[in-house]
Amino acid sequence: MKDNFGRTIHNLRISVTQRCHYNCDFxxxxxxxxxxxxxxxxxxKDIVSSAAKHGITHVKLTGGEPLLRxxxxxxxxxxxxxxSIEDISMATTGIFLPLYAKQLKAAGLDRVxxxxxxxxxxxxxxxxxSIQKALDIAHAVGFSQIKINMVVLKDINAHExxxxxxxxxxxxxxxxxxxxxxxxxxxxxxxxxxxxDVEDELxxxxxxxxxxxxxxRKQFHLDGLIVETVRPIQKHFCENCTxxxxxxxxxxxxxxxxxxxxxxxxxxxxxxxxxxxxSIHIERYxxxxxxxxxxxxxxxxxxxKINN
Numbered sequence: 001m002k003d004n005f006g007r008t009i010h011n012l013r014i015s016v017t018q019r020c021h022y023n024c025d026f027x028x029x030x031x032x033x034x035x036x037x038x039x040x041x042x043x044x045k046d047i048v049s050s051a052a053k054h055g056i057t058h059v060k061l062t063g064g065e066p067l068l069r070x071x072x073x074x075x076x077x078x079x080x081x082x083x084s085i086e087d088i089s090m091a092t093t094g095i096f097l098p099l100y101a102k103q104l105k106a107a108g109l110d111r112v113x114x115x116x117x118x119x120x121x122x123x124x125x126x127x128x129x130s131i132q133k134a135l136d137i138a139h140a141v142g143f144s145q146i147k148i149n150m151v152v153l154k155d156i157n158a159h160e161x162x163x164x165x166x167x168x169x170x171x172x173x174x175x176x177x178x179x180x181x182x183x184x185x186x187x188x189x190x191x192x193x194x195x196x197d198v199e200d201e202l203x204x205x206x207x208x209x210x211x212x213x214x215x216x217r218k219q220f221h222l223d224g225l226i227v228e229t230v231r232p233i234q235k236h237f238c239e240n241c242t243x244x245x246x247x248x249x250x251x252x253x254x255x256x257x258x259x260x261x262x263x264x265x266x267x268x269x270x271x272x273x274x275x276x277x278x279s280i281h282i283e284r285y286x287x288x289x290x291x292x293x294x295x296x297x298x299x300x301x302x303x304x305k306i307n308n
Contacts, residue, residue, distance in 0.1 A: 001054045001055040001056075001271070001275060002275075003254075003275050003276070003278040004275075004276065004278065005239075005278070007240065007241060007242060007278070008055070008242060009054070009055065009056070009242055009243070009244050009275060009278075010055055010056055010057045010058060010242050011056070011057075011058045011059075011060070011242045011243040011244070012048075012051050012056045012058070012059045012060070012243070012244050012245075012246065013030065013059075013060045013062050013243060013244070013245045013246070014044065014047070014048075014059060014060070014061055014062065014245075014246040015029075015030040015032065015062050015063055015064065015245070015246060015247055015248040016038070016039070016044070016061055016062070016063060016064070016066050016069050016072070016075060016248060017038055017063045017064040017065065017066065017068055017069050017248050018032055018035045018038075018063060018064040018248045019063065019064045019065065019068045020063060020064045020065040020068070020093070021065060021068070021093070021095065022065075022093060022125050022126070024117075024124065024125075024126075024151075025184070025187055026151050026153065026180055026181075026183075026187070026191070028181045028183050028256070029064070029183075030062055030063075030245055030247070030248075030253070030256070031245065031253060031255075031256045031257065031258075031259060032247050032248060032253075032259075033259055035247060035248045035249050036249035037249055038069075038248050038249065039246075039248065039249060039250045041071055041074055041075065041078065043250050043265075044075055044078060044079075045078045046265070047246055047250065047265055048078060048079050048082055048085070049082060050265070050267070050268050050270070050271055051244075051271065052082040052083075052084045052085060053268060054268070054271045054272075054275075056084075056085070056244070057084060057085060057086045057087065058085070058086060058087045058088075058089075059079050059085055059087070059088050059089070060088075060089045060090065060091060060113075061075065061076070061079075061088070061089070061090040061091070062090070062091045063091070063092075063248070064248065065092060065093055065095075065096070066090055066091070066092055067092055067095075067096035067097065067099075067100055068096070072100065072104070073100065073103045073104060073107050074107075076088060076104055076107040076108050076109050077107045077108065079108065080107060080108030087110050087111070088108055088109050088110050088111075089109070089110060089111035089112065089113065089145075090104070090109060090111070090112050090113070091112075091113040091115070091149065092112060092113070092114060092115070092134075093114070093115050093126055093130075093131075094112075094114040094115065094116075094126075094130070094131040094133075094134030094135070095130065095131075095134070097112065097114070097133075097134040097137060097138065098133050098134060098137045101134075101137045101138060101140075101141045101143075102137075102141050104141075105141040105142060105143060109143070110143065110144050110145075111143055111144055111145040111146070111147070112134075112138050112143050112145075112146055112147070113147040113148075113149050113176070114131050114134050114135065114138070114146065114147065114148055114149065115131075115148075115149045115151075116128060116130075116131045116148045116149065116150060116164070116167075117150055117151050117153075117157055118157045118160055119160050119163045119164060119167060121157065121160070123153070123156045123157045124157070128164075128167050131148075132171075135148075135171045135173060139171075139172070145174065146171075146172075146173040146174070147173060147174045147175070147176050147228075148164070148167075148168050148171075148173050148174070148175050148176065149176050149178060150164055150175065150176065150177055150178065151178045151179075151180060152177055152178065152179060152180070152193045152195060152198075153180060153191040153193055154190070154191050154192060154193040155191065156191060158193045161177065161198060165222070165225065165227060168225060168227070169222075169223075169224065169225040174225075174226045174227075174228060175225065175226070175227045175228070176227075176228045176229075176230060177195055177198065177227065177228070177229050177230070178229075178230040179192070179193070179194070179195055179229075179230065179231045179232055180192050180193065181232050181256075181257075194231075195229050195231055196231075198229065199218055199220075199229055202218075202220040202222065202227055202229075203218075203220060205220075205222055206220040206221050206222055207221050207222070207223070208220075208221040209221070212228075213240045213242075216231075216239070216240060217229060217230055217231075238255075238279075244271075244274065244275075244278075246265070247262070250264070250265050251263060251264050251265065252264075252265055252270055252271065252273075252274035253274075254274050254275070254277045254278040254279070255277075255278060255279055258279065261277040261278075261279070263277065
């Protein structure tokens with residue numbers, strides 16, 4: 001399944017709910033602005049079945065907080081039943097993971113990404129202490145990979161990156177450093193923090209640096225630890241995107257940064273239409289100091305200077 005830019009789509013992110021026990025200012029909510037009623041199990045089954053026919057092999061469950069769905073284990077089982085699905089992962093705050101980890105692993109969940117934005121400050125409720133039980137149980141049940149997701153914010157938690165690296169190494173997990181996405185221009189201008197200098201520093205210390213094709217992500221191998229950077233404003237982020245999204249109310253969302261090209265799922269033709277609707281959001285940018293600004297929600301290419 002290829003789009004008009006020659007990108008093969010094999011990765012599906014399914015937002016199963018927009019409910020969350022946290023209300024983080026920087027959450028992009030998978031690009032949803034006005035979600036309707038949550039999808040039923042049967043709807044999810046139909047979408048996954050159609051996705052599998054169109055070449056989807058990797059599925060990530062997101063939200064909101066996916067573990068607020070009481071039927072989350074059944075959702076994983078439904079996805080696992082599709083023989084062509086090779087990998088199922090989940091992005092979670094981790095708070096409820098100790099309650100569900102064993103059942104999720106048995107149902108077919110392979111990997112988890114756990115949000116942790118600070119070591120011990122009041123910058124975010126997702127602290128190292130709040131996810132420790134989740135990390136311990138994730139190791140205990142044997143997930144194939146465990147990631148910590150840290151959204152890096154200027155004057156909030158950027159100074160904690162070295163401590164977060166130590167925390168990730170202590171817990172034997174991959175650390176993913178994520179640049180802020182512009183869903184609120186005022187907030188973005190105040191707190192956006194470029195990871196370019198961080199990447200340069202990591203590269204100087206790494207024994208190996210790998211560039212993943214997906215979003216041009218860099219992985220730095222540091223003495224038994226892998227640190228990955230996710231930079232949504234760099235020029236290759238959209239260029240190699242292999243991802244389609246499903247909103248919590250059952251719409252196909254071709255691009256994270258647009259909501260004017262959604263397709264309501266009804267049958268296999270819906271996927272074909274959504275593929276045709278895909279675009280490349282960032283066509284030109286200033287590598288050092290560019291960002292989304294203004295009308296990022298309607299797919300326009302907008303650039304402004306940010307003083308980091």
